[in-house]
Amino acid sequence: GNSVTQMEGPVTLSEEAFLTINCTYTATGYPSLFWYVQYPGEGLQLLLKATKADDKGSNKGFEATYRKETTSFHLEKGSVQVSDSAVYFCALSRDSNYQLIWGAGTKLIIKP
């Protein structure tokens, strides 16, 4: 069945470091892929998305490329800030009801 696997956290980095959070998926067909971010005490917000192979989603300095050959959608940012500290969720769409299959989330901690 469909599933999403994320790297376990927490991931701890210093400010201005390069970030990669790995996400791989298993799915039939051609799912759409999403990254959501959850700041402390808040709900989830869409960070970026990609709807077909080789698409690159980007927002707020974050990027992720839909790699069908490796079934991956890794999240990257060139220089992280303390304000990027949050939990990041990878997700894929499924069937016509547009339900999402979620990864377990990766907590990111950025130290000044």
Add this chain to the structure above:
Amino acid sequence: NAGVTQTPKFRVLKTGQSMTLLCAQDMNHEYMYWYRQDPGMGLRLIHYSVGEGTTAKGEVPDGYNVSRLKKQNFLLGLESAAPSQTSVYFCASSPLENGPQPQHFGDGTRLSIL
């Protein structure tokens, strides 16, 4: 810019009590969802609705009921609360458009069952 509004934000219940969580969205979205979030387990879908008057079971529906009498509202009910239902509950909505659309989330309801 209300978006998705959940009430209440916090609640403590005793085992066996009942309560209803309310979700309201002002974006005219067709689809609405209820999730629970537990440490290390990400989000799990409880129930969802594809339109007014319709509901369907998600991944973990046992112990919960839902209703969607009005398009903008999606209610989650716990008839007899159990400690295992201690969690943070999120409501989300998404539009009916061509292709998968992102979901819009409320800020959550933190529920503790003693």
